[in-house]
Amino acid sequence: MTEPCFDVAHLAHVELLTDKFEESLNFFVNVYGLTESGRDETSAYLRAFDDYEYHSLKLTRSDTTGVGHVAYRASSPEALERRVKVIEEMGCGIGWVDGDMGHGRAYRFTDPDGHVFELYYDTNKYIAPPEEKPALKNIAQRFHGRGVGVRRLDHLNLLATDVEAIRDFMRQALGSRVTEQIVLDSGTLAGCWFTVNNKTYDIAYTKDMTGVKGRFHHVTYAVDQREEILRAADIFLENGVFIETGPHKHAVQGTFFLYVWEPAGNRVEVANAGARLILAPDWETVTWTETDRKKGQAWGLKTIESFHTHGTPPVEGGAH
Amino acid sequence: MTEPCFDVAHLAHVELLTDKFEESLNFFVNVYGLTESGRDETSAYLRAFDDYEYHSLKLTRSDTTGVGHVAYRASSPEALERRVKVIEEMGCGIGWVDGDMGHGRAYRFTDPDGHVFELYYDTNKYIAPPEEKPALKNIAQRFHGRGVGVRRLDHLNLLATDVEAIRDFMRQALGSRVTEQIVLDSGTLAGCWFTVNNKTYDIAYTKDMTGVKGRFHHVTYAVDQREEILRAADIFLENGVFIETGPHKHAVQGTFFLYVWEPAGNRVEVANAGARLILAPDWETVTWTETDRKKGQAWGLKTIESFHTHGTPPVEGGAH
Amino acid sequence: MTEPCFDVAHLAHVELLTDKFEESLNFFVNVYGLTESGRDETSAYLRAFDDYEYHSLKLTRSDTTGVGHVAYRASSPEALERRVKVIEEMGCGIGWVDGDMGHGRAYRFTDPDGHVFELYYDTNKYIAPPEEKPALKNIAQRFHGRGVGVRRLDHLNLLATDVEAIRDFMRQALGSRVTEQIVLDSGTLAGCWFTVNNKTYDIAYTKDMTGVKGRFHHVTYAVDQREEILRAADIFLENGVFIETGPHKHAVQGTFFLYVWEPAGNRVEVANAGARLILAPDWETVTWTETDRKKGQAWGLKTIESFHTHGTPPVEGGAH
Amino acid sequence: MTEPCFDVAHLAHVELLTDKFEESLNFFVNVYGLTESGRDETSAYLRAFDDYEYHSLKLTRSDTTGVGHVAYRASSPEALERRVKVIEEMGCGIGWVDGDMGHGRAYRFTDPDGHVFELYYDTNKYIAPPEEKPALKNIAQRFHGRGVGVRRLDHLNLLATDVEAIRDFMRQALGSRVTEQIVLDSGTLAGCWFTVNNKTYDIAYTKDMTGVKGRFHHVTYAVDQREEILRAADIFLENGVFIETGPHKHAVQGTFFLYVWEPAGNRVEVANAGARLILAPDWETVTWTETDRKKGQAWGLKTIESFHTHGTPPVEGGAH
Incomplete structure (x- = not known):
């Protein structure tokens, strides 16, 4: 057994594509409660009040939807070099890019399903302007209380046509651990949850039944308390946001x-x-079966059909 | 700058001494909500419902109170060897012990204030007996709902006569990072919060004004929601437990x-x-001043006097 | 317009029939968190920790399930006499009974669907035995923290074949106000929520599509915080209790x-x-339409089919 | 024993005087989360999102602070007449006034300490403008999520030099019930909590040690969950609002x-x-002693000194 890998520190940001830029931006800022750090020709750089970097969501104008790229931050410059070497050897590297308003040079590569990833170390830490200075110096920005007011980026979920290939890839490329997974009776891996640190997961992949590659399932921010999620439901309801489930x-x-x-x-x-955290260095993957899955969510809620079909960009025909 | 150290995975358990063993055990099991995994001649081995190891609290019969020892689990067998080598070179090692009901061989050493530490890798994972099997397979034990029902060991706080010495020690011995600290106007370090992983802290040290070494301030378990702490207050109240503050x-x-x-x-x-987590690999220590401290707690509560004086074992004379 | 009626103080207790007495009792005491005040040949008298009377749930051995009777407490002896006079004139009275372990003489009558009601004033207030004395003298019993630990009886829901008839009946017999209702496109009243005081409702009736009379839909106890309901879900899950929805x-x-x-x-x-309370003395009934109903619950959850069909006692054939 | 009185439906609004009108208004609207219904030359009319009347707080420009008047709404026109007759006979009536933007004709009178009260029935119900229409038709205004976002007026607390006189007065004038009280060892009534309905209290009086009459202690709005109060503390902190205690x-x-x-x-x-509600029609007053009071608040917090001395308007000299 090899030692666990700590080269990748954490999920850093997600680039989301939107064909309704102004409406999406208004949603993320005024309803979801992110704050804009800056903007360039194509994108708005957004972050939650306790995200320490310049941005955790890059919202980009596009003629479609879905994910632009996903970025992780390395643990150190040396760790970055080690990872790049591994990824290059894996043959899935794209190459170095200069970075953007949010961070320095980054190495680009793709997962087996074609989603684009970046790995970098040099970052642009958020420095709160006077009106956003927090009362307590250990949070990145004042608790502004606007909209849902999420605290920090938590994880994302991507769709993939071959989750087994993803499982191997993430372990090798990022040194991720598989904390939980769903294995169907046929032996097919239907879903896989990964982490590079003590979070229970920072990225999950679920099987895309449409056979289309590179799609996006969801991005998630964390709030401190469950009660804030109940409050968020009322805020979404009052703002005409479509609540899918929960x-x-x-x-x-x-x-x-x-x-x-x-x-x-x-x-x-x-x-x-x-x-809940994954503290055990030798955490054993928890495997859920098809029978488990039929029980529904933890308290019995049946998983809504669109959760298995809706991804972005939408796919023409049956599923969307 | 050297790379961050990941040799130590997490705080594993605390041994607490009690001269009222039965009463203490009743408190921890029936009021605080821990579960007993086993017992030997001197000690009861206790754990919270989602602690994955055999125990996170070793409650030991004694003629005094305070801390017996503090244990961390290493990230791998190799990481354990690396740490032991460093600690031996630092000259504060005691040597290997066989372990106890909860874990295998462990290396013992002392901090500059004389508190005893253990570091080990081989552990005895908790296997729930049938009546404690959880409904969901990703938690260690069923959510039993007994007493406060804490979820997992979170951190402990020790008193030390020289916190500066501790700061150097913890960084070197365990590779801990200092996430926050309190520096008095005199330049004295009054308190220091350390972590070996993404938790904001797993151990804190505060200055012992009595000049007595090796004392204990508190041990802490985490609950999932703040509302559970408000509920805990009512449970403590109804069970005649002395609530000091909060x-x-x-x-x-x-x-x-x-x-x-x-x-x-x-x-x-x-x-x-x-x-809240510490995800930044280059987190910069947050320093609180004497002026900050005078503002009281976050929402203005003045820190209660006993919080600065009460430690265990008690000290004869003025402070206790 | 006549003045509002205040003759009835509050819903007092519900008698529930069970053909699995021991299992039901274990559920209500150890999982739901009620406390037994006493027992006679047929029934256990149960109450929540802040119910001020001897009991709020009378659990009765039976060869079937459903509701035995529903009791309200009058505001004064004079108010009781006034109500009894009205009810007798309405022609639905049964007559006086002596009461039971929980209260004194009571007047029995039936609603148009055949459910049995009692109205009384003389009650047997709960006096906490030493081991149940609360730390704070303004609650009826100590906060014991057992199971879900509900606080007080809140309301019940009965099924009726003719909800319009019930609406007239409740207004006339108890002086109840209709705070909300569901009116179908056909003009049929599908559901009706009543209150005799500032609670938003103490009894609700929904239409029984089976055409069978006298059935029971549910009884409800209140907890102080929504977070306790999330905790309750885990407790039900761990205790193998069937969670229908929510x-x-x-x-x-x-x-x-x-x-x-x-x-x-x-x-x-x-x-x-x-x-939320109904404080307006001239509260105008809120009417929900079939269109409203199709939106599902507040945050979009589709109402589960069994919620429209399952009542007790079960009906043979199609619905149950 | 006479029957309980139900002539007064509920506390309706409080008029608060401010010598910093703009700052106070900004606090109540943007931090506390009230909404302005309208304004006349001297006052802004404010309400919480689920207050059903035009206003529950009348904020009035003044050269001082404290309470302008306190208003209750009667249960019916007839109930209003009955109360006015009683109050006139008590000799503390002032007479009828025309009302203001929020309600129709009202009867004015004073309590024994000189605080001005109004009682009325005809009210101006809040009608939400399109942009404030709620998604669910059973709340008065949309849940806007601005600031603390309190739900409804709950109660107020006035200072009085002779609380015994107040106790007799409130029972006679409004038909209030005394739900709890604090009686000192000397026999003096130090505090008294009253209700006219099922709320546990709508007004409280505590003894003013300065000997000055007509002062104000505090006004309170209710939120749905305790967690919202913890969130409110962060909002107050970030907005530079002085947190006195809690x-x-x-x-x-x-x-x-x-x-x-x-x-x-x-x-x-x-x-x-x-x-928690007071449902018992024969609720027995809970009496707290000086000994009880010394234990501090429920979980042991010592009552802060300013809570006993600070009232508005401030008193020159020692207490303020």
């Missing part, structure tokens, strides 16, 4: 969740994991 | 807290950190 | 709810209304 | 509380009573 508790990972669709159709979650 | 929110680390004294006088906390 | 928020009345079936099949709810 | 739980009435001072110095509370 609030309820997932059996997988035990996360308390609420899913909505932002105006362009990308699925967005608000979640709370309570005090 | 519920309130610490300015330092933003932890929502409640402090009580178990029957033998050891201070015990119930806490919730919300979704 | 936690979620009703559009009607805005109640945060969770429904389970006790071992004999009677539906039981845990609910929280927040700070 | 969050904590009162022993008296069990209310979870948080006290702040609005910019002009008037004390304002955010509170949650859980599911």
Whole structure:
């Protein structure tokens, strides 16, 4: 057995594509409660009040929806070099890019399903302007109380046509651990939850039944308390945001969740994991079966059909 | 700059001494909500419902109170060897012991204040007996709902006569990072919060004004929600447990807290950190000043006098 | 317009029939968290920790399930006499009975669907034995923290074949106000929520599509916080209790709810209304339409089919 | 024993005087989360999102602070006449006034300490403009999520030099019931909590040690959950609002509380009573002693000195 890998520190940001930029931006700022750090020709850089970097969500104008890229931050410059070497050897590297308003040079690569990833170390830490200075110096920005007011980026979920390939890839490329997974009776891996640190998961992949590659399932920010998710449901309701399912508790990972669709159709979650962390260095993957899955969510809620079919960008025909 | 150290996985357990063994045990099991895994001649081995190891609290019969030892689990067998080598070179090692009911061989050493530590890798994972099997397979034990029902060991706080010496020691011995600290106007380090992983802290040290070495301040378990701490306050009240201070929110680390004294006088906390984690690999220590400290806790509660004086074992004379 | 009627103080207790007495009793005491005040040949008298009377639930051995009777307490002896006079004139009176372990003489009558009601004034207030004395003298019993630990009886829901007839009856017999109702496009009254005081409702009736009279839908106890309902869901899950639906928020009345079936099949709810009260003396009935109803519950949850069909006692054939 | 009186339906609004009108208004609207219904030359009419009347707080420009008047709504026109007759006979009536933007004709009178009261029936119900229409038709206004976002007016607390006189007065004039009280060892009534309905209290009086008459202690709005009060504390902190004490739980009435001072110095509370109601028509007054009081609040917090001395308008010299 090899030692656990600590080269990747954490999920850093997600680039989301929208074909309704103004409506999406209004949703993320005024309803979801992110704050804009800056903007360039194509994108708004957004972050939650306790995200320490310049941005955790890059919202980009596009003629479609879905994910632009996903970025992780390395643990150190040396760790970055080690990872890049591994990824290059894996043959899935794209190459170095200069970075953007949010961070320095980054190495680009793709997962087996074609989603684009970035890995970097040099970052642009958020420095609160006077009006956003917090009363307590250990949070990144004042608790502004606007909209849902999420605290920090938590994780994202991507769709993939071959989750087994993803499982191998993430372990090798990022040194991720598989904390939980769903294995169907046929032996097919239907879903896989990964983490690079003590969070229970920072990325999950679920099987895309449409056979289309590179799609996005959802991005999630964390709030401190479950009660904030109940409050969020009222805020979404009053703001005409489509609530897809929740609030309820997932059996997988035990996360308390609420899913909505932002105006362009990308699925967005608000979640709370309570005090649950993966502290064991030798955590054994928890495997859920098809029988487990039929029980529904933790407290019996049947999983809504669109949760298995809706991804972005939408797919023409049957599923969307 | 050297790379961050990941050799130590997490705080594993605390041995607490009690001169009122039966009363203390009743408190921890029936009021605080821990479960007993086993017992030997001197000690009861206790754990919270989602602690994955055999125990996280070793409650030991004694003629005094305070801490017996503190144990961390290493990230791998190799990491354990690396740490032991460093600690031996530091000259504070005691040597290997065989372990106990909860874990295998462990290396013993002392901090500069004389508190005893253990570091080990081989552990005895908790296997739930049939009546304690959880409905959801990703938690260690069923959510039994007994007493406060804390979820997992969170951190402990020790008193030390020289916190500066501790700061150097913890960084070197365990590779801990200092996430927050209190520096008095005189330049003296009054308190220091350390972590070896993404938790905001797993151990804190505060200055012991009595000049007595090796004392204990408190041990803390985490609950999933702040509301559980408000519920805990009612449970403590109804069970005649002395509530020292709280519920309130610490300015330092933003932890929502409640402090009580178990029957033998050891201070015990119930806490919730919300979704706050230290994800930045280059987190810069947050320093609180004497002026900050005078503002009281986060929402203005003045820190109670006994919080600065009460430790275990008690000291004869003025402070206790 | 006549003046509002204040003759009836509050819903006092519900008698529930069970053909699995021991299992039902174990559920109500150890899982739901009621306390037994006493027992006679046929029944156990149970109450929540802050119910001020001897009992709020009379659990009765039977060869069937459903409701035995429903009792309200009058505001004064004079108010009781006034109500009895009205009810006798309405022609639905049964007559006086001596009362039981929980209260003195009571007047029995039936609603148009055949459910039995009692109205009384003389009651047997709960006096906490030493081991149940609360730390704070303004609650009826100590906060014991056992199981879900509901606070007080909140309301019940009965099925009726003709809800319009019930609406007239409740207004006339008890002086109840209709706070909310569901009127179908056909003009049929599908549901009606009544209150005799500032609670948003103490009894609700919904249409029984089976055409069978006298059936029971559910009884509900209130907890102080929504978070306790999320905790209750875990407790039910761990104790193998069937969770029918929830936690979620009703559009009607805005109640945060969770429904389970006790071992004999009677539906039981845990609910929280927040700070919502009906304070307006001239409150205008809120009417929900079929279109409103199709939107599902407040946050979009589709109402589960069994909620429209399952009542106790079960009906042979199609619905149950 | 006479029958209970139900002539008065509920506390309706409080007029608060401020010598910093703009700052106070900004606090109440943007931090506390009230909405302005309208304004006349001297006053802004404010209400919480689920207050059904035009206003529950009348904020009036003044050269001082404290309470302008307190208004209750009668249960019916006839009930209003009955109360006015009683009050006139008591000799403390002032006479009829035309009302203001919020309600119709009202009868004015004074309590023995000189505070001005109004009683009325004809009211101006709040009709939400399109942009404030709620998603659910059973709340008065949309849940806007601005600031603390309190739900409804709950109660107020006035200071009085002779609380015994107040106790007799409130019972006679409004038909209030005394739900709890504090009686000192000397026999002096130090505090008294009254209700006209099922709320545990709508007004409280505590003894003014300065000997000055007609002063104001605080006004309180209710939120649905205790967690909202913890969130409110962060909002107050970030907005530079002085937090006097809390969050904590009162022993008296069990209310979870948080006290702040609005910019002009008037004390304002955010509170949650859980599911606690006074349903017993023959509720027996709970009496707290000096010994009880020394234990501090419910969980041991010592009552802050300013809570006993600070009232508005301030008194020159020692207390303020």
